Amino acid sequence: MDSLFQRSLDDIIKGLRHQQAGESAFVSKVLEEVRREIKSTDSHTKSTALQKLTYLHSICFVDMSWAAFHAIECISYPNFTHKKVGYLAISQSFQESTPVILLISNQLRKDLKSNVEVEVSLALECLSRIGNLDLCRDLTPEVFTLMASSRIPVRKKAIGVVLRLFGKYPDAVRVCFKRLVESLESSDSPPIVSAVIGVFCELASKDPKAYLPLAPEFYKILVDSRNNWVLIKVLKIFTKLAPLEPRLAKKIVEPICELMSKTGAKSLMFECIRTILTSLAEHESAVKLAAGRINELLIDEDPNLRYLGLHALAIVAPKHIWAVLENKEFVIKSLSDPDPNIKLESLRLVMEMVSESNVVEICRVLVNYATKSEPEFCNVILGSILSTCSNNVYEIIVDFDWYVSLLGEMSRIQHCQKGEEIENQLIDIGMRVQDVRPELVRVGRDLLMDPALLGNPFLHRILSAAAWLCGEYVEFIRNPVELMESLLQPRTSLLPPSVRAVYLESAFKALVFCLHSYLKSAHGENGEASGTTLIQENHITPDSVLHLLNLIDMAVGPLSGSYDVEIQERARNILGFTELIKPVLSDSLHPQDERHKQQVEASKMVRLLHDTFSDELGPVSMSAQGRVPVPDGLVLHENLADLEAVCGSSLPASSATISFEGSHNVEGATSIFISDQKEESEPSSESTSLLAEHRKRHGLYYLPSEKNTEHHEANNDYPPANELKSGVTVSNDAQDLAKLAEQSFLPKRKSKQVKARPVVVKLDEGDVLPISSKIPQAKDDSLSEAVRDVLLGNKAAADSVIRKKGKEKLNAKEQEDDLDHMDSQSGTVQNPVKERSKRSSRKQNADEGDHGGDKGKQKRRHRHGKHRTREGVQNPPANVISQTPVPDLLL
C-alpha cells in the first residue's frame, strides 16, 4: 500500500525545481517521508526512498549516514534495479569509518562472483570507492580471480581496483602483482594495457625505485604503443624512473624526441616536453628540441597552451635559464595577459631571471607595474620582489641605498599590504648593513613626515619600523626637531598602541640626542670633530630646545593617562625626564654667569642617557640562546610547578623594586631616578665590552665605511627608484618591459659596478631556521617493500602470506589453485623480465662496450645475483633485497 502513494524520484526533482524560496522546507519534508518509507519491508518502496535520499545527498548535501544499513539491505535484493540503487547510495555516501561497512563484505563477494557482468562491475566500482583495510583483505582473492577474467570490461575494472587494494592492504601485492605485470603484455586488448599502465603510473609516482626492474616492459610499450592515453602514462612513469638510472635516460631519450616531433596530439606533445625537461635535462639536444616545441606553444591562440608553455619554462628555468631568456619578450608581455593564471606564471619566470646585474631594472619595472594592477596581483608582485631580493641575506643586492628607497616606494603604493614583510626587512637591513643607515633614516623620515600615511592601517607596521630606525640612528637625521614634530603629530592617535609606543620611545631617543647636541655646542666642548659638524647641521638653538620641551608637554602630557600600559609607561618616562631637565636647562637657556655649574649637572644626566641609547644593536643569531653556557648549579629541566604557589604571594613585592618607572610621583622620584640611571650605565658599559669581545671572537667587524662622508655625492650617481614618471600608460609599460628585456636580460653579466657592495653582517649559522625533514610515510614503505619482495622473488615472504591465507579458510577451490600456482612460481617471478632482458642484452653487446668493463662486470654480477655466494662474494641476504637489480636491457 505504501508504494501506491509514494512519491517517485521524478516527483521530488520536479518539486525541487518548482520551489522558489522554501527549498529547505521542501527538503526536510521529503526527508521525513523518506525516513518513514525506508523502513518499509517492500523492496520497491525501500529502494525508491533510498534513491531519493541519495539524490538529496549528492545535490543538497543532506546527511545520509543514518541510512547506511538500509543501503546494505538494498544491495542484497535480487532485483537488479534495487541492487543498483543500493550500490549508488553506498559508493556516494560511505566513508572508511562508516560503522556497518563490514556487513557489506559477504554481499560484495557474492556479486564479485556473479555470472552477470553488470553486477560484477557494480561490486568492483563500489570496492574501488569504499574499500578499507578489512574489505580489501577479505576480497583480494576475488579480485585476483577477476584479473584473469575473459570478459574484458570486468578484467579492466578489476585491474583498476588493484590500486585501492595495494593502497589499503599492501600484502595484496604478493598475491596480485605478478598477474598485474603479466597484463602489461596483453597487447591484443588496449583497454587492459591502458588500465594497467594507469595503475603503475600511480604506484610509481609514490615510490619509483621499486618499479625500475619493469623498465623493459615499459620501454616496449613506449616504442610500440599507438594509444595516446597509454603513452602519456608511460611517459609519466619514465619521468620518475629516468633520474634513478642514467642509462635508462640515455635509452629513452631518442624515442621520446621522436614521439614529440611526430605526434599531432598536444597533450602527448606536452607530456614529452615535460618528461624531457624534468628528467632528461642533461641531454642538451633533447632540451633544445623541447624548447623549440615550447616556442610553438607560447605563440598559440589557445590560452591553455600558452599557460602550459610558461609552465614548461618554469620547469626548465633552474637548469637551463637560456630557454627562458630566449622567450623573455613573451614572458614579460604575459605580465599584462588578461588571465591571472598566466600572469602569475610569467611573474614566477621573471623572478627566475633576476640576477645581480638586472635586479634594479626588473624591480623598477615590476613596481611600476604593481601600481597599475588590481590589489591582489599588486601584492603578489610586491611579495615576490621582497622574497627574491631578501633571499639568502640579500644576496643579489649590491646597492642597498637603492633597495631601501625601493622599500620606501613600495610602502607608498596604494594597495600595498606587505607591511609586515617590509617592516622586517627595513629593521633587518638597518642592523646588518651599517653603510646604508643614512639612507634608511632618510626614507624613514619621509614616511614619518607624511600625515596621510597614518590613516592607512596596512602601513602601520612600516611606520613602526621607520620610527624605530629614526630613533635608533638619530645621529644621521639632519633636522631632529622636525623628526620630533612628526613623531608627535596629532594624527599619531590613529596608530595602534604598540606602534605608538615605538613612536614615543623614538621621540625620547631623539629628544636626548637634541639636548646632548645642544649642551655640547653651548659648552663649546669641541670634542670629536664629527660631533661639531653634526651639531652645526642640526641647528639646535635655545629656542628650538624650548620649543621641543613645550611640544612634549603638549603632545605627551595627555598620554600619561593612557589606558595602554606601554604608552603610559613610556610617556611617563619622557615626562619624568623633561621634569628633571627643565629646571637645570631653563637657567642655561637664559645666559647668566652662574649657569656653568647647573649645566654641568644637566649635561652629565643627558650624556648618561645618550650613552645608553647609542649602544649599537646587532642581529642576533637564532641559535644564540643555545650557545650560552649553562651556569653551574642551574637545572634547566627542573619542574617549576611548585614555583607558582611561591610566586603568587611574592611577585607584587619584588616587582616594586625592579621597575623604577613605576614611581608616578615625579618630584619624589627624582633622586631615585638619577641614582638608578647611574647604576644602569655601568652594566651597559660592561655589556658593550662583552659585545666587543664577542665580535672580536667571531670576526663580526664592519669594514671601515668610506661612504659615510661622501654619501651625498653617491646619491647623485643613483637616482632614487621612486623618481619614476607616473603618467605612463599600460601600453607604454609593455613597451618599456620589452625594451628592458633587450637591455637587461642578457645572459652575460655587466661588470661595471660603480659602487662596491657594502658589508652585510651574516651570522655564522643561525640565519636560517632549520627545515624539518619530511617524515616518510609508513604505508608507502610497506607497499614498496612488498613490491620489491615480489619483484625480487622473495619466496619466504610470499609463502608466509599464503600460509596466512590458508588459515583464513579460503574455500573457493579456484583460489587455492591460483595461489598454489603462484606459490610454485613465486621463486621465479622476475623470470619473464630476466629472460627477455638476457635475450636483448646479447643484442646490445656492442653498446655494452661503451660503458667500460667495470660497469659491465658489475651488471653481470647483478644478473647472477643468485650465484653470488658461489662466487665467493659474501653479502648478507638483506642486501640482496635492498638492491634494485637493473635490467640488462639497459646496458
Place this chain on the structure above:
Amino acid sequence: MIHFVLLISRQGKVRLTKWYSPYSQKERSKVIRELSGIVLNRGPKLCNFVEWRGHRVVYRRYAGLYFCMCIDEADNELEVLDIIHHFVEILDRYFGSVCELDLIFNFHKAYYILDEVLIAGEFQESSKRTIIRLLSTHDSMVEMAKEEATSIGNMIAQVTK
C-alpha cells in the same frame, strides 16, 4: 589521479559529484563552495586550469554546465580536458544531444556513465562504442527487472506473503 569530479551549473547548482579521494561531508560542501566561486567567476577566454590547494582543477564549460576535475600537480591537464570531452561525447550519444535536464532527471544514469569512464580516479575506457554497448546492456537489465517486478504473478506473491 583524479580526486573528484564536479558538475556545476552556471547558477552554482550542483548537478553531479563524485569523490575518488576521501572527503568528509563537511569538506565536500566546502570544496564545492570554494571551487564554484573560483570557476564560475572566470572569464570566457581564459585558460581552463586553476591552481587550487596544491592541486590543479581542470574545468570546461559546455552550455550552462561546468565540468570540473581535480588532479595532481604532475598530471597532464590537456589529457584531463580530453577526458572531460570524452565523457560529454558519451553523454551526448547516450541521451541524444544531451542537455542539463537530462542529467537532472537521470542523475543515476549520469553516475553510471561516469563509472564506465573512470574507475578509482583513473581513466578506464577510451572506446565510446564499448561504453555505449555496456550502457545498453545495463538498461536492458533494468527493463527486465522492472517487468519482473510488475508482473501479475510477482504482485500476487507480494500481497500473499
